Each structure stands twice: as structure tokens, then as C-alpha cells.
Amino acid sequence: MPNGRIVAGALAPHPPHLIYAENPPQNEPTAECGWETLRWGYERLRADIDKRDVDVLVVHSPHWQTYVGTHLLGVPKFDSLSVDPIFPNLFRYHYEMNVDVELAEAIHDEAVSEGLEMKMMRNPDFRVDYGTIVCCHLTRPQWDLPIVSISSNRSESYYGVEVMQEMATALGKATRRAVEQSGKKAALLCSSSLSHRHFTTEAEIPEDMSREHITSHALYLWDMQLLEMVRKGQTRQMVDVMPEFITQAKSEMDAGSFAWLMSALDYPTEPGEVYAYGTVIGTGNAVVGWFPEGVAVS
Numbered sequence: 001m002p003n004g005r006i007v008a009g010a011l012a013p014h015p016p017h018l019i020y021a022e023n024p025p026q027n028e029p030t031a032e033c034g035w036e037t038l039r040w041g042y043e044r045l046r047a048d049i050d051k052r053d054v055d056v057l058v059v060h061s062p063h064w065q066t067y068v069g070t071h072l073l074g075v076p077k078f079d080s081l082s083v084d085p086i087f088p089n090l091f092r093y094h095y096e097m098n099v100d101v102e103l104a105e106a107i108h109d110e111a112v113s114e115g116l117e118m119k120m121m122r123n124p125d126f127r128v129d130y131g132t133i134v135c136c137h138l139t140r141p142q143w144d145l146p147i148v149s150i151s152s153n154r155s156e157s158y159y160g161v162e163v164m165q166e167m168a169t170a171l172g173k174a175t176r177r178a179v180e181q182s183g184k185k186a187a188l189l190c191s192s193s194l195s196h197r198h199f200t201t202e203a204e205i206p207e208d209m210s211r212e213h214i215t216s217h218a219l220y221l222w223d224m225q226l227l228e229m230v231r232k233g234q235t236r237q238m239v240d241v242m243p244e245f246i247t248q249a250k251s252e253m254d255a256g257s258f259a260w261l262m263s264a265l266d267y268p269t270e271p272g273e274v275y276a277y278g279t280v281i282g283t284g285n286a287v288v289g290w291f292p293e294g295v296a297v298s
């Protein structure tokens with residue numbers, strides 16, 4: 001019998017600044033430093049995921065936006081150059097990735113059975129979005145695992161936040177079933193910031209941390225309220241408050257990544273591990289891990 005399971009879930013934000021500050025060989029621009037709290041938090045998340053002998057990363061990205069149905073990468077290998085459209089000065093990243101097409105197809109089929117409109121993306125020249133690339137790099141910089149990348153259906157824009165939540169919840173259930181039947185151990189990544197109001201000008205030195213802080217106290221309060229819920233294991237309440245959070249905090253969780261992750265994890269009641277909280281151009285970002293089989297690994 002297949003014994004596939006989700007062994008880790010993570011809130012894994014994707015500011016390209018974090019890769020820029022880390023100076024990996026794939027990225028052309030170089031930095032002196034920057035955003036250490038978040039980067040060191042990511043290092044601890046990596047170590048905890050590494051202990052779990054993961055077979056595949058499954059990421060849901062706000063920056064692959066599809067309006068008719070939800071799409072999944074359906075080509076075994078991609079390599080190209082990814083340039084951030086807003087920050088080309090920070091992110092010109094040469095990527096190479098392998099895709100677990102078999103698991104992607106299984107998620108596709110399970111989601112169809114949930115009544116969702118789905119499509120496999122078969123174009124070998126497709127440019128993979130930076131939400132997927134940055135999130136996967138920061139979680140697993142060695143790129144030694146295949147990934148599954150799921151687009152965000154913009155039902156929040158077309159219909160409303162409740163429709164988006166309902167569809168993301170169905171997609172989460174489908175993802176869970178597909179992982180279970182695959183026999184693989186998966187880590188699921190919600191590629192998203194928390195509050196998302198950002199500054200519109202950049203410091204002369206982008207990594208000048210004297211310029212970095214949250215854009216407003218109101219957004220800080222929202223972020224802390226969400227993280228308190230994480231720390232208390234109140235994940236259903238988090239999903240319930242999501243419509244208000246999305247509106248008030250301009251959160252990119254309007255893409256459904258968080259509702260998808262919580263549904264797939266079946267709403268953990270154990271506290272999530274908050275590795276870090278920090279701001280990037282004023283947006284609130286947290287690195288958080290959930291481990292369905294317990295935090296300690298024997």
C-alpha cells in the first residue's frame with residue numbers, strides 16, 4: 001500500500017531580496033548583506049525539512065496567475081533566466097529544476113474529481129514564475145529535489161474572496177490525496193508574505209537595513225495577530241480571518257496559497273514553528289514550519 005504523506009508544510013515567502021542578499025552562484029547581482037533575520041530563519045527551516053527525508057517539494061505560487069482554471073507544471077525539466085520585473089537590479093537568476101510530473105498529474109486528476117477546472121502546462125519554453133523559484137531556492141538551495149508548481153487561480157479577482165477560499169480548500173484536499181497515493185514524502189510550500197503594503201522607492205544601497213521597517217503599525221498588528229494564531233495552533237481561525245486580513249493588510253494570500261496549505265495539512269492544531277519574522281521593502285514576512293509527524297525527529 002502507498003504510504004505517501006505530507007511530512008512538512010511551510011509558509012515560505014519569496015522576496016527576491018533574500019536571494020540577492022545570499023549571493024548564490026545562480027544570481028548575477030551581488031550584495032554585501034541584508035535581511036539576516038529572515039535568511040537565518042530560512043536556514044533553520046531548511047535543516048528541519050532536511051531531517052525528514054523529503055522526496056518532493058510542492059509549491060503554490062501567487063506569481064503564476066491563471067484566470068481559467070488552476071495549472072501545474074507538466075514538463076520534466078526547465079532551465080532559463082528569471083528576471084524580477086520590479087527588481088531586475090536584484091534578481092537575475094539562472095535556474096535549473098526538475099519537475100515531478102507524475103505527482104503533478106495525480107494532483108490534477110484529484111482536483112478534477114473535486115470539481116475544479118485544471119490544466120497541465122506542457123510548454124517546454126514556459127518561463128517559471130519567480131514566486132516558485134525564490135521559494136524553492138530558499139527552502140532547498142541545492143535544488144536536488146523535484147518540484148511540483150501549482151498556479152494561483154485568480155478567483156478572488158473574478159468572484160470574491162470566499163470563492164477563492166473554497167477553491168483553494170478543495171485543491172488542498174486534492175493535493176493531500178494525491179500525495180498519499182504517490183507513496184512519496186512531500187514538503188508543501190505556501191509561497192507568500194503576510195502583510196503586503198510596500199514602499200515605492202528603494203534605497204541607493206538596496207541592502208541598507210537602516211531603511212527597512214514595516215510600512216505601518218496597523219499592518220504590524222495584523223501580522224502579529226496571525227503569528228499568535230500560528231503559535232497557538234489556531235489554524236482554522238487563521239483561515240476564517242483570511243478574508244479580512246487580505247482586505248486590510250493587502251496580503252498576497254489573496255492567491256489562495258495559505259488556504260490551500262492549511263486544507264492540505266488538515267488544519268494543524270499543534271503550534272507552528274515560527275523561524276523568523278521580518279520586513280522586506282516594508283512588507284511583513286514570516287518563515288513558519290508545520291510538521292504533521294511532530295517537531296522532534298527520531
Ligand SMILES: [Fe+2]
Nearest residue numbers: 014062063252
Ligand atoms: Fe510576491
